[in-house]
Amino acid sequence: xxxxxxxxxxxxxxxxxxxxxxxxxxxxxxxxxxxxxxxxxxxxxxxxxxxxxxxxxxxxxxxxxxxxxxxxxxxxxxxxxxxxxxxxxxxxxxxxxxxxxxxxxxxxxxxxxxx
Amino acid sequence: xxxxxxxxxxxxxxxxxxxxxxxxxxxxxxxxxxxxxxxxxxxxxxxxxxxxxxxxxxxxxxxxxxxxxxxxxxxxxxxxxxxxxxxxxxxxxxxxxxxxxxxxxxxxxxxxx
Numbered sequence: 737x738x739x740x741x742x743x744x745x746x747x748x749x750x751x752x753x754x755x756x757x758x759x760x761x762x763x764x765x766x767x768x769x770x771x772x773x774x775x776x777x778x779x780x781x782x783x784x785x786x787x788x789x790x791x792x793x794x795x796x797x798x799x800x801x802x803x804x805x806x807x808x809x810x811x812x813x814x815x816x817x818x819x820x821x822x823x824x825x826x827x828x829x830x831x832x833x834x835x836x837x838x839x840x841x842x843x844x845x846x847x848x849x850x851x
Numbered sequence: 852x853x854x855x856x857x858x859x860x861x862x863x864x865x866x867x868x869x870x871x872x873x874x875x876x877x878x879x880x881x882x883x884x885x886x887x888x889x890x891x892x893x894x895x896x897x898x899x900x901x902x903x904x905x906x907x908x909x910x911x912x913x914x915x916x917x918x919x920x921x922x923x924x925x926x927x928x929x930x931x932x933x934x935x936x937x938x939x940x941x942x943x944x945x946x947x948x949x950x951x952x953x954x955x956x957x958x959x960x961x962x963x964x
Contacts, residue, residue: 740893766950778957779894779942824894828953835948836882836906841894 740825740842748848755812757845759825760805766837768801769826770810773844779824782810817851853877855956857943863962864933872928872959874943883926884944884953885918887911894942900926933963 742759749755759768770782785792785801785808792799798811812819825842856875864870876883885897898908900918915937917929926945930937940960946953 767952769952771955776890776940776960778940779955781955784952826894830950835946835950836899836901837946837950837953838907839884839886839896839944839953841886843893 740827740840742823742825742842742845744845745843746846746848748850749815751815751817751849751851753815755815755819755847755849757810757823757825757847759808759810759842761808761825761827761840761842762806763827764829765803765827766830767828768799768808769828769839770797770799770808771824771826771841772821773824774821782823812847815847815849817849820847820849822846853954855943855945855954857941857956857959859959860957861960861962863964866935866963867932869929869931870933870961872930872941872943872961874926874928874945874956875924876926876943876945877947877954878924880945880947880954882906882946882953883918883920885928886942886944886955888940888942888958889936890939897928897941930961933961935963937961938963 767786769784771779796813801808822844824844829838858873883900888894898912899906940958942958943956944953
C-alpha cells in the first residue's frame with residue numbers, strides 16, 4: 737500500500753461550505769505538507785506542519801496532524817469556486833544528516849466547489 | 852521570495868527524440884530533485900542529486916534518464932529516445948542544509964507525440 741493515501745478521492749461541495757480532506761501515511765515523518773494543483777498546472781505550496789505540531793492555521797486553511805494515527809487533515813473553510821483544484825499531501829522524511837529529504841506525495845483529492 | 856525556475860513550461864517532442872528539461876534551483880541550495888506526474892496521477896519521485904552525484908533514484912529512473920549540473924546554477928534532466936508514456940509534468944525541487952523546506956518549481960509539461 738502507498739505512503740500517502742487521501743480520502744475522499746473526489747469531493748463536491750457548494751460554495752460557502754467547508755471542505756475536509758484526509759491523508760494517511762505509513763512511515764515516520766519529519767513534516768507534512770499540503771499542495772494545491774489546478775488542472776494541468778504546477779504545485780502550489782499551501783502549508784507545512786512539523787511532526788511536533790498538532791494544528792496549524794493559514795487564512796481559511798486549517799491543518800491537523802496526528803502522528804499516533806499517522807494521519808493529517810486539511811480543512812478549507814467558507815469555500816469558494818476558486819478553490820476548485822486537486823489537493824495533495826506530501827510527507828517529508830529527512831535522511832542522513834537532514835539535508836536530503838524523501839518527499840512522498842499522496843494520491844490527491846479532487847475538490848469541486850460549485851458556485 | 853526565492854523560487855525554483857523551470858524551462859520550458861511546455862515542450863512537445865517527437866517520439867524517439869531526446870529532450871532536456873532545465874531547472875534553476877534556489878541559489879544556495881545543495882540538494883536537487885526531479886519528480887514526475889503523469890496526467891491524473893500522483894507526483895512520483897525520480898531522482899535526487901547532491902555533491903555532483905545521484906544520491907537516490909527510483910525504479911522509474913532507468914538508463915533512458917540522466918541528470919546533470921552543468922554549471923553552478925542549472926540542473927537538467929535528459930530523457931533519451933522519448934516514448935509516448937514519458938508524457939507527463941516534470942517537477943524540479945531543491946533544498947538547502949539543516950532540514951530546510953524543499954521548494955518545487957512550476958513544472959515542465961512534456962508531451963511526446
